[in-house]
Amino acid sequence: MKQVLVTYATKPECAEENARLVGEVFAELHARAPRGLHYVVLRRGDGTFMHFVQQDDGATGLSDLESFRAFQQAVSERWRERPVVADVEVVGSYGMAPKTD
Numbered sequence: 001m002k003q004v005l006v007t008y009a010t011k012p013e014c015a016e017e018n019a020r021l022v023g024e025v026f027a028e029l030h031a032r033a034p035r036g037l038h039y040v041v042l043r044r045g046d047g048t049f050m051h052f053v054q055q056d057d058g059a060t061g062l063s064d065l066e067s068f069r070a071f072q073q074a075v076s077e078r079w080r081e082r083p084v085v086a087d088v089e090v091v092g093s094y095g096m097a098p099k100t101d
Helices: 012-031 066-072
Strands: 002-010 037-043 048-055 079-087
Touching: 002 012, 012 037, 012 048, 012 066
Parallel strands: none
Antiparallel strands: 002 048, 002 079, 037 048
């Protein structure tokens, strides 16, 4: 299982557009319901976004979604700070992402 946290800050004038595009990704996820893919996006008031992805081996990835590819188009124009990508491990969770062994 792959677990990744991506954190970046958007320009103030781009935060709403970024959130709208993220919403389209979730709409496609709900429509397609891919197994083995778990995704949550958090937004802070300062325009910082945090994307957490859990993907089982062999599962559909975000890059397989048309809406995610649309989200990635011109994404660098929305950034105030470039993304920091980190492999992470869930240490504990309640009602969110399951802990894996």
